[in-house]
Amino acid sequence: MSQIVVNDLHKDFYVxxxxxxxxxxxxxxxxxxxxxxVEAVKGLDFKIxxxxxxxxxxxxGAGKSTTIKMLTGILTPSNGExxxxxxxxxxxxQQNAKNIGVVFGQxxxxxxxxxxxxxxxxxxxxxxxxxxTYEDNIAYFTDLLDxxxxxxxxxRQLSLGQRMRCDLAAAFLHNPKIIYLDEPTIGLDxxxxxxxxxxxxxxxxxxxxxxxxTTHDMADVEQLADRVMVxxxxxxxxxxxxxxxxxxxRRSRNVVFTLKDxxxxxxxxxxxxQRIEWQQRAEELILKVPASVSAGEMISLVMAQYxxxxxxxxxxxxxDIIEEIYNQ
Amino acid sequence: xxxxxxxYLGLLWIRMRASVQYRFSFVSGIISTLLQIAIQYxxxxxxxxxxxxxNGFERADMFTYLLVSQSxxxxxxxRNAPERMISQxxxxxxxxxxxxxxxxxTLARFFENLGxxxxxxxxxxxxxxxxxxxxxxxxxxxxxxxxxxxxxxxxFSYLIMFFISAMAGYLTFFTMNFWGIYNAKKAIVxxxxxxxxxxxxxxxxxxxxxxxxxxxxxxxxxxxxxxEKYTMRECGVQLLIQCIWMIVLMCLNxxxxxxxxxxxxxxxx
Amino acid sequence: xxxxxxxxLYGAMLLKNMRESTAYKFDFIxxxxxxxxxxxxxxxxxxxxxxxxxxxxxxTFEQSLILYGCSLLATxxxxxxxxxxxxxxxxxxxxxxxxVLLRPVKPILMLVMDGTSIHGFILGICGVVCLIVGxxxxxxxxxxxxxxxxxxxxxxxxxxxxxxxxxxxxLAFWFTDVVNAVVxxxxxxxxxxxxxxxxxxxxxxxxxxxxxxxxxSFFPAALMLDMEEYSYYAYFTPLIAxxxxxxxxxxxxxxxxxxxxxxxxx
Numbered sequence: 001m002s003q004i005v006v007n008d009l010h011k012d013f014y015v016x017x018x019x020x021x022x023x024x025x026x027x028x029x030x031x032x033x034x035x036x037x038v039e040a041v042k043g044l045d046f047k048i049x050x051x052x053x054x055x056x057x058x059x060x061g062a063g064k065s066t067t068i069k070m071l072t073g074i075l076t077p078s079n080g081e082x083x084x085x086x087x088x089x090x091x092x093x094q095q096n097a098k099n100i101g102v103v104f105g106q107x108x109x110x111x112x113x114x115x116x117x118x119x120x121x122x123x124x125x126x127x128x129x130x131x132x133t134y135e136d137n138i139a140y141f142t143d144l145l146d147x148x149x150x151x152x153x154x155x156r157q158l159s160l161g162q163r164m165r166c167d168l169a170a171a172f173l174h175n176p177k178i179i180y181l182d183e184p185t186i187g188l189d190x191x192x193x194x195x196x197x198x199x200x201x202x203x204x205x206x207x208x209x210x211x212x213x214t215t216h217d218m219a220d221v222e223q224l225a226d227r228v229m230v231x232x233x234x235x236x237x238x239x240x241x242x243x244x245x246x247x248x249x250r251r252s253r254n255v256v257f258t259l260k261d262x263x264x265x266x267x268x269x270x271x272x273x274q275r276i277e278w279q280q281r282a283e284e285l286i287l288k289v290p291a292s293v294s295a296g297e298m299i300s301l302v303m304a305q306y307x308x309x310x311x312x313x314x315x316x317x318x319x320d321i322i323e324e325i326y327n328q
Numbered sequence: 329x330x331x332x333x334x335x336y337l338g339l340l341w342i343r344m345r346a347s348v349q350y351r352f353s354f355v356s357g358i359i360s361t362l363l364q365i366a367i368q369y370x371x372x373x374x375x376x377x378x379x380x381x382x383n384g385f386e387r388a389d390m391f392t393y394l395l396v397s398q399s400x401x402x403x404x405x406x407r408n409a410p411e412r413m414i415s416q417x418x419x420x421x422x423x424x425x426x427x428x429x430x431x432x433x434t435l436a437r438f439f440e441n442l443g444x445x446x447x448x449x450x451x452x453x454x455x456x457x458x459x460x461x462x463x464x465x466x467x468x469x470x471x472x473x474x475x476x477x478x479x480x481x482x483x484f485s486y487l488i489m490f491f492i493s494a495m496a497g498y499l500t501f502f503t504m505n506f507w508g509i510y511n512a513k514k515a516i517v518x519x520x521x522x523x524x525x526x527x528x529x530x531x532x533x534x535x536x537x538x539x540x541x542x543x544x545x546x547x548x549x550x551x552x553x554x555x556e557k558y559t560m561r562e563c564g565v566q567l568l569i570q571c572i573w574m575i576v577l578m579c580l581n582x583x584x585x586x587x588x589x590x591x592x593x594x595x596x597x
Numbered sequence: 598x599x600x601x602x603x604x605x606l607y608g609a610m611l612l613k614n615m616r617e618s619t620a621y622k623f624d625f626i627x628x629x630x631x632x633x634x635x636x637x638x639x640x641x642x643x644x645x646x647x648x649x650x651x652x653x654x655x656x657t658f659e660q661s662l663i664l665y666g667c668s669l670l671a672t673x674x675x676x677x678x679x680x681x682x683x684x685x686x687x688x689x690x691x692x693x694x695x696x697v698l699l700r701p702v703k704p705i706l707m708l709v710m711d712g713t714s715i716h717g718f719i720l721g722i723c724g725v726v727c728l729i730v731g732x733x734x735x736x737x738x739x740x741x742x743x744x745x746x747x748x749x750x751x752x753x754x755x756x757x758x759x760x761x762x763x764x765x766x767x768l769a770f771w772f773t774d775v776v777n778a779v780v781x782x783x784x785x786x787x788x789x790x791x792x793x794x795x796x797x798x799x800x801x802x803x804x805x806x807x808x809x810x811x812x813x814s815f816f817p818a819a820l821m822l823d824m825e826e827y828s829y830y831a832y833f834t835p836l837i838a839x840x841x842x843x844x845x846x847x848x849x850x851x852x853x854x855x856x857x858x859x860x861x862x863x
Contacts, residue, residue: 013857069695072698074694074698075856075857076853076855093704107696114613125602125605125609128701353776355777356781363781363787363788364784364787367788370800371642372646374652378650379649379650511631511635515635516634519638525645531648
């Protein structure tokens with residue numbers, strides 16, 4: 001059986017709606033409040049295998065955080081089934097907690113006023129980690145995330161980058177089978193981001209830890225996700241790999257030719273009865289290739305007619321694809 | 329000038345609107361007050377079983393004292409304590425932003441607080457009026473003059489209470505957390521203001537301490553005026569004392585404010 | 598989790614809580630002073646009342662002092678060990694209950710462990726002092742049996758307070774402004790600092806049968822004071838405490854199903 005199985009998952013929220021503005025609205029609110037049902041998740045189905053690295057994408061309000069919270073057991077589904085390592089998260093919360101590690105980008109899981117080391121020790125007791133495993137992990141992650149310098153300092157004195165590293169180590173400390181990351185690199189500088197991404201990749205490779213990542217940072221997705229699930233309006237819009245995402249949503253690509261001779265002038269092109277948009281600047285020639293046209297064919301045709309030194313194909317940037325999906 | 333007034337009134341309005349959201353807290357506040365009154369009433373009833381009057385207070389006096397002082401406490405229990413607001417703003421470094429605003433910091437906080445208080449004031453007035461009509465034991469001031477002086481006294485009390493809270497708020501800068509100061513202030517004020525026990529009931533030897541502190545002017549003075557325990561002349565004197573304390577505290581407040589601001593500027597916010 | 602490991606964890610959390618509360622030293626000391634002041638003013642009220650009368654509800658001054666001491670003791674134990682139950686409504690409203698739910702420890706236990714407050718210790722000391730003075734000045738007997746039941750009732754009393762607060766706090770899953778309701782119910786506790794004989798039967802019955810705060814102070818005190826009429830009830834205290842804890846915990850578990858977390862969808 002797959003490690004994570006989700007079946008027809010639903011979650012509804014009941015929100016208060018305030019009535020009107022001005023004095024009348026104020027007085028009305030005094031006596032009654034309206035409740036509205038918001039369907040945050042409207043029927044999700046998916047399976048995740050052990051060791052996969054999955055990215056959850058979707059605009060704010062799409063339902064990804066809600067889904068993650070149901071997977072971790074924080075929220076109880078309104079309908080549907082979840083099975084994580086054979087357990088129902090909201091029913092067997094403590095057991096599920098032992099199998100997972102969570103990193104929230106916005107909040108720390110460590111204790112604010114305690115030195116990092118002491119927070120780790122508390123976690124050791126809490127998760128009943130064996131001393132041997134504990135020491136090994138501490139050594140491994142201190143080295144991998146370069147935390148030596150600030151292990152003795154209270155969390156409140158750390159910079160965001162330092163704190164995130166500690167949170168990441170804390171999540172891995174008890175050798176969980178699954179790690180959930182919610183915006184792990186938000187607000188970090190480039191070096192921190194790199195270090196954290198590498199740590200995640202390493203650990204996934206070495207320990208086969210399943211990684212589930214929620215993020216708005218496309219670089220995170222490109223580096224850390226083999227598989228991408230896009231959620232919008234509470235529904236799954238895409239579930240597959242990055243390449244497939246590009247294929248499915250690609251509108252057009254740019255093919256950039258470097259001509260051997262800058263004096264050669266491009267005179268336009270037609271393929272399959274379509275006019276191809278183009279731009280030339282000295283020896284650089286850019287052709288905008290629509291999705292329906294085969295790039296390979298076009299390249300061979302161009303190369304047959306013009307002296308080409310170099311070719312490269314620019315895929316539609318992920319951001320554009322995602323933006324397109326979000327706007328649907 | 330008009331624009332400035334609008335700014336402050338705007339703060340008041342926002343607060344007032346927000347306070348409607350907390351309707352539940354008002355109901356609980358009233359019930360809590362009723363509970364306090366019930367306890368005190370039960371206790372003092374026991375005492376008055378054997379005595380007719382204590383230090384000039386009769387049973388009806390005591391009962392009225394209880395009701396009015398508790399009503400005042402409703403008004404003075406600032407829901408979103410100025411201390412907390414100020415402390416929060418300091419902690420979040422917002423104070424730097426606030427200092428840039430073309431609005432006087434303390435004045436702004438005052439209007440915010442007033443906005444919060446509007447509901448409480450309404451409830452307190454309602455409470456006193458209802459009690460006056462329902463309970464035969466309740467002593468109602470007999471002259472309009474007393475009522476007016478009472479209202480004036482309450483206004484002064486409000487300001488005194490506000491300044492004390494504001495100062496406590498600025499002091500939180502030095503203690504980094506408002507909770508300790510808030511509780512300490514609450515304890516001191518509750519006790520020394522005559523909220524729990526009329527100060528007249530304390531032995532002579534202790535009473536002189538109270539007269540040197542501003543706290544008795546918050547609850548004791550207005551309620552005594554309400555009970556018409558003072559002659560006209562004495563009323564005037566008490567009101568004057570309130571006024572003086574008000575001004576003293578206002579100046580003290582400004583001074584503490586300036587010191588805190590300087591400290592913050594030095595620390596870089 | 599094994600019992601030994603649990604206590605090891607608890608001990609570590611306790612130490613951590615002590616460190617956290619003393620992190621802001623000046624504020625901490627002020628807090629203690631404030632607490633002492635509040636206690637002092639309450640006691641002063643009692644003393645002032647007794648300067649004008651000899652008996653309140655059939656209790657002499659020393660007897661009232663013992664009653665007061667019992668209530669302080671129960672409150673002190675609750676504040677020291679169990680006070681973090683008050684933070685539940687805040688966590689639910691702000692969505693910070695997440696971290697608690699993600700731990701491999703039952704949420705209730707986690708919350709209780711996370712907030713040990715030294716203020717409770719101070720209250721407990723005040724309570725003991727009141728008791729000592731009361732017993733000594735009143736010439737009331739005290740022995741092994743009474744000592745045992747004092748401890749039992751104080752601890753049970755603490756759990757009764759805890760359970761009632763927990764039930765109120767659990768309402769936060771459905772209502773937003775619950776803190777006030779919690780405070781309101783807690784204010785009822787003030788009633789039992791004084792002999793419940795001074796209140797109307799209506800109030801007395803509420804305090805015995807509906808919100809059983811009387812069992813945290815009055816009945817244990819009656820037992821200490823050998824008051825025939827009431828002392829018998831004190832023996833029920835541990836049972837009441839146990840059942841209330843069970844009811845409150847079940848209610849909390851039920852409430853968790855309705856947890857919204859923050860935002861409600863991202």
